[in-house]
Amino acid sequence: MSFFRKILLIGLISSYMPSSYAEMTIEITEGIESALPISIVPFAMQGRSGVPVDVSFVVDADLGRSGYFKTLDKQSMSGHPSTAEAIQFKDWQALGQNYMVIGQVVEDQGQYNVQFQLFDVYKGQPVMGYRMASSAGDLRRTAHHISDLIFEKLTGKKGVFSGRIAYITSSRQGRQSTHKLQVSDADGFNAQTIASSVEPLMSPAWSPDGRKIAYVSFEKKSAAIYIQTLATGERVRVAEFPGINGAPSWSPDGAKLALTLSKDGNPDIFVLNLVTRALTKLTKSFAIDTEPTWSPDGRNIVFTSDRGGKPQLYIMSSQGGDEKRLTFSGNYNARASFSPDGRSIAMVHGNGSDFRIAVMDMATKAVNVITDGRSDESPSFAPNGSMILYASRKGNAGYLSAVSLDGKMQQKLVFDSNEIREPAWSP
Amino acid sequence: MKLNKTVLALAISAVILSGCSEDEKDASLTDGTQHAASGINDASTSGLNNGSGLSGSEMNASGMYPNAGIGPEFSDPNNPLSKSTIYFMLDSSQVQNDFVPVIAAHAQYLMAHPDQRVVMEGHGDERGSREYNIALGEQRAKSIVSMMKVQGVSESQLEVVSYGEEKPASLGHDEASWELNRRVEIVYQGK
Numbered sequence: 177m178s179f180f181r182k183i184l185l186i187g188l189i190s191s192y193m194p195s196s197y198a199e200m201t202i203e204i205t206e207g208i209e210s211a212l213p214i215s216i217v218p219f220a221m222q223g224r225s226g227v228p229v230d231v232s233f234v235v236d237a238d239l240g241r242s243g244y245f246k247t248l249d250k251q252s253m254s255g256h257p258s259t260a261e262a263i264q265f266k267d268w269q270a271l272g273q274n275y276m277v278i279g280q281v282v283e284d285q286g287q288y289n290v291q292f293q294l295f296d297v298y299k300g301q302p303v304m305g306y307r308m309a310s311s312a313g314d315l316r317r318t319a320h321h322i323s324d325l326i327f328e329k330l331t332g333k334k335g336v337f338s339g340r341i342a343y344i345t346s347s348r349q350g351r352q353s354t355h356k357l358q359v360s361d362a363d364g365f366n367a368q369t370i371a372s373s374v375e376p377l378m379s380p381a382w383s384p385d386g387r388k389i390a391y392v393s394f395e396k397k398s399a400a401i402y403i404q405t406l407a408t409g410e411r412v413r414v415a416e417f418p419g420i421n422g423a424p425s426w427s428p429d430g431a432k433l434a435l436t437l438s439k440d441g442n443p444d445i446f447v448l449n450l451v452t453r454a455l456t457k458l459t460k461s462f463a464i465d466t467e468p469t470w471s472p473d474g475r476n477i478v479f480t481s482d483r484g485g486k487p488q489l490y491i492m493s494s495q496g497g498d499e500k501r502l503t504f505s506g507n508y509n510a511r512a513s514f515s516p517d518g519r520s521i522a523m524v525h526g527n528g529s530d531f532r533i534a535v536m537d538m539a540t541k542a543v544n545v546i547t548d549g550r551s552d553e554s555p556s557f558a559p560n561g562s563m564i565l566y567a568s569r570k571g572n573a574g575y576l577s578a579v580s581l582d583g584k585m586q587q588k589l590v591f592d593s594n595e596i597r598e599p600a601w602s603p
Numbered sequence: 604m605k606l607n608k609t610v611l612a613l614a615i616s617a618v619i620l621s622g623c624s625e626d627e628k629d630a631s632l633t634d635g636t637q638h639a640a641s642g643i644n645d646a647s648t649s650g651l652n653n654g655s656g657l658s659g660s661e662m663n664a665s666g667m668y669p670n671a672g673i674g675p676e677f678s679d680p681n682n683p684l685s686k687s688t689i690y691f692m693l694d695s696s697q698v699q700n701d702f703v704p705v706i707a708a709h710a711q712y713l714m715a716h717p718d719q720r721v722v723m724e725g726h727g728d729e730r731g732s733r734e735y736n737i738a739l740g741e742q743r744a745k746s747i748v749s750m751m752k753v754q755g756v757s758e759s760q761l762e763v764v765s766y767g768e769e770k771p772a773s774l775g776h777d778e779a780s781w782e783l784n785r786r787v788e789i790v791y792q793g794k
Contacts, residue, residue, distance in 0.1 A: 348774075376766060378733060394764075394769070398764050399764070419763065420738065420741055420765060422737050423734040436734065436738070438741055443741065464735065464739070464742070466734050466738050467732060467734045467735065480735055482735075508731060510735050511733075524732045526731060531731060551729065553731075553732055554733070598733065
């Protein structure tokens with residue numbers, strides 16, 4: 177049992193040590209032409225002990241890197257008003273701004289009151305305003321929440337700035353490797369290590385409620401699947417059969433886990449009922465069947481199989497049966513991931529030498545390749561369906577990247593670690 | 604092979620250099636893992652540096668011959684038993700003819716030493732998806748297992764684990780590295 181306590185301890189230590197203020201930078205490599213000009217005016221700060229997080233800076237960075245907005249740098253602004261009365265809208269019109277945000281952060285005995293207002297610069301009118309309380313530790317979260325509110329108001333789409341991402345990193349020292357499963361905010365800050373091992377860790381998958389992560393660990397020098405609760409660090413081993421224990425995927429209701437086991441001879445898709453522990457075998461081919469993923473309505477499972485000679489995507493009932501091939505273009509299509517609305521799937525698409533991310537429209541079966549890397553992998557949809565996060569590599573440098581569904585907007589998330597992979601966006 | 608030797612020499616010196624300062628930190632990070640592992644697989648974890656995570660084969664003897672600790676024939680370059688890595692073509696688990704004599708030699712040794720167990724570690728290159736590469740690595744390892752079984756080796760001596768692309772032998776991202784990474788390592792287990 178000391179094992180579980182140790183893991184718990186690691187979780188606690190790392191949560192008090194946000195290790196990563198410089199671990200990541202985000203570059204927008206492609207933006208949309210219609211990006212909205214918006215000024216996030218530095219918020220006024222009041223309080224004796226200062227404010228530990230520059231809230232307006234975080235909001236500015238969130239909106240800027242979304243690609244939907246073009247933010248104005250603070251040197252170019254005509255003053256830094258923090259009240260509606262102090263705004264000279266004509267000056268901001270002259271700067272070509274469509275919208276502007278002002279705000280204040282007021283400290284009161286270690287608690288913070290944050291308020292902001294969004295204005296339409298041409299009408300000279302407020303569009304939205306909120307006041308919220310925050311502890312010092314939650315100020316970044318509050319800033320991301322503000323970004324979500326502004327984003328949704330102006331684009332009509334839900335913001336994803338408050339979300340989190342899980343990913344795997346590896347580092348080597350001599351022949352010794354350290355593999356980590358980490359969880360960070362969507363902007364890469366507050367990275368926390370939730371599991372660490374000298375043997376490989378793989379395939380992190382968020383539970384639909386965002387509270388747990390299933391993953392594969394080789395810590396015993398063979399594969400096993402664990403489910404770890406983020407808040408406590410507690411974990412449970414749910415599959416440790418002879419051979420492959422891999423590719424965990426949660427059912428939309430969170431009650432079942434689809435997975436790959438090779439205990440019967442070759443890799444097949446199984447479903448493990450997490451309540452009753454009943455295990456059901458869904459595929460029985462003599463080929464490789466792996467990488468199951470549930471459709472958001474829970475009715476179907478898409479998986480990778482080489483039963484036709486090369487890896488391609490297939491779809492079947494989540495009860496098993498009714499297996500049909502889905503992909504026909506390209507000689508390699510694998511690792512499917514459903515969009516939250518179930519209308520499209522992202523996949524790893526290979527056409528010879530390069531592996532790229534492609535999106536298939538489930539209604540028309542049209543496939544659109546949306547990235548141009550050489551070894552792009554592990555696509556994961558943002559919870560609002562607008563972007564796909566994936567792992568990429570240029571030369572020796574591995575990084576994460578996010579791309580819009582049409583491929584027109586792209587951002588690169590560069591971490592300290594050159595071995596970063598398998599990103600999974602939280603629900 | 605020359606490359607491997609250099610890498611290994613560097614690796615060993617790195618371990619020695621870093622050993623002292625890193626020990627404490629590593630132990631706290633990996634203690635749980637080691638604890639869990641020791642209950643399962645005594646053979647491969649015994650004698651390991653605390654928390655180092657090096658596998659038995661990598662710590663052994665010269666490193667050119669990972670199974671050298673088993674017997675002198677495993678480090679005799681003229682003996683096919685000195686070869687313990689079988690390489691594969693892209694997206695294939697078919698054993699190439701060059702390696703048939705190597706596998707046959709290991710099979711004969713195992714039949715003559717029925718108490719000796721081996722783990723076939725299957726690996727792949729980094730291209731394509733990770734879980735598919737796990738499956739491919741397992742197929743590669745199993746194709747060697749089935750050749751050995753045909754020759755008469757007992758199934759109880761043969762174990763398979765696939766690491767897919769997770770444990771590359773060469774860290775590059777080019778065809779030369781990929782060739783070295785599409786492999787099965789025949790790892791003899793200590794007694």
